[in-house]
Amino acid sequence: MRVLITGHLGYIGPIMIRTFKDAGHFVCGLDTGFFRECLTSETDVPPDAEIMKDIRRVEPAELEGFDCVVHLAALSNDPLGELAPELTDEINHHASIRVARLAKSVGVKRFVFASSCSIYGASDNTSPIDEEGSLNPVSIYAVSKVKTEADLGSLADAGFSPVYLRNATAYGVSPRMRLDLVLNNLIAWAKSTGRVRVLSDGTPWRPLVHIEDISQAALCAAEAPKSTIHNQAFNIGSDDANYRVGEIAKAVARSVPAAHLEITGESSGDLRSYKVNFDKASRKLPGFHPVWDIERGCRQIGDWFDSRGETVDTFQSRRFIRLKQIKHLISDGAVSPSLFWTTKNR
Ligand SMILES: NC(=O)c1ccc[n+]([C@@H]2O[C@H](COP(=O)([O-])OP(=O)(O)OC[C@H]3O[C@@H](n4cnc5c(N)ncnc54)[C@H](O)[C@@H]3O)[C@@H](O)[C@H]2O)c1
Structure with a gap:
């Protein structure tokens, strides 16, 4: 493919590139390159081909000849x-809908969209929410x-199959590591300061999933028979990885025994709390079996941290924190306020 x-x-x-290449597929990447x-x-595995471009300016010819688009590009948190x-x-x-329309117009048959469990937002959590449950997004x-899931749905027809993977919050080691995600961030704090600090009361539900399991799910969605995925949403994670934030912090404290756990409760601003039912993907997404758990994830991230000697200052730098990198590109004049590259850096 x-x-x-x-x-x-x-x-x-x-x-994602590594997962698709290991499965024998030809992979082209497309990114504007903010990071x-x-x-x-x-250890980064290069794609077979690469297009450096903003998705707002993609041309139909650039989408021609592909069997499937896996759409990750986004301002993503x-x-x-x-x-x-x-x-x-x-x-x-x-821009996502534009890419999908253009892809459909040049004959791409499948569009795997990286959606998010955060669309359940302020959920009532009386029982784990499944793909039919109500959506209560609380962030832009x-x-x-x-909105993207809804509009992709209107493009679905006999020749074009969008599929929506509602990923839980990601964790794990990547060649392009991020430390602005809850588990990665708490490990970094524990390792560098000896403290695991949660500012909320720790009660919000936040399911987690490893980035290798996310990538496996996308591969399964790309390879599945059309009838199993056509215009379908799948929650991506596992039922035993529904955690309260306080439980995530406790797992980190167990994994970094020298670290002291503090749940301060001083901030109550975060309305997001969603406990999710992940049955559908394990039953109906052929071949999808998540293999990671939080303990193994803590060890992987902890080992990564130990091997690098990051400090509390370096791990909070723009190298690891997306918001800081985007703000840096704007203040440096490398990108315009609308996030197009200026001639300065391109
Ligand atoms: N990380 C998570 O916890 C998580 C959870 C659920 C869903 N997702 C979704 O998975 C996808 C990938 O997440 P990630 O964590 O790798 O995000 P990321 O921010 O690390 O990477 C997103 C990439 O998209 C590119 N991009 C952004 N705007 C672009 C544009 N206009 N044109 C071209 N490229 C553009 C960026 O340069 C970046 O390389 C996103 O759609 C995100 O919403 C992520």
Whole structure:
């Protein structure tokens, strides 16, 4: 299969490339490169081909000849969404639909969309929510995912199959490592300061999934018979990885025994809390079996941290924190306020 992976120079992208290449597929990456300098490991597997371009400016010819698009490119978390709400809508929603329309127009048959469990947002959590449950997004980012799923649905027809993978919050080691995700971040704090600090009361539900399991799910969705995935949403994670934030912090404290756990409860701003039912993917997404658990994930991230000698200052730098990198590109004049590269760096 010939596969185009957008957003391949992000956190999940390198693992996605490796997963598809290991399965024998031809992989082309497409990315504007906001984090191109944030490579933190030499083990990055290059794609077979690469297009450095903003998805808002992709041409139909660039999408021709692919069997499947795996669409990761996005301003991809809540803080980025709050930095530039209109850009999150423009890139995550409108440009995604533009890419999908163009892909469909040149004969691409399948569109695997990286959605998010955060679309369940402020869930009532009386029972784990499944794909039919109500959507209560509480961030600009999550709203963009809801709108994109809906509009992709209207493009579905006999020749074009969108599939929506609602990923839980990611963790794990990537050649383009991020430390702005809950588990990765707590391990970094524990290792560098000896403290695991949660500012909320720790009660919100936050399911987790390893980036290798996310990539496996995308591969399964790309390879599955059309009838099993056509215009379908799948929650991606596992039922035993529904955690309260306080439980995630306790797992980190167990994994870094020298670290002291503090759940301060001083901040109550985060409305997101969702406990998710992951049955459908394990029953109906052929071949999908998540293999990671939080203890193994803590060890992997902890070993990565130990091997690098990062400090509390370096791990909070723009190399690992997306919001800081985007703010740096804007203040440096490398990108315009609408996040197009200026001639300075291109
Ligand atoms: N990381 C998570 O916890 C998580 C959870 C659920 C869903 N997702 C989704 O998975 C996808 C990948 O996430 P990630 O963590 O790798 O994100 P990331 O921010 O690390 O990478 C996103 C990539 O998209 C690129 N990009 C952004 N805007 C672009 C544009 N206009 N044109 C071209 N490229 C552009 C960036 O340069 C970057 O390389 C995203 O869609 C995200 O919403 C992530």
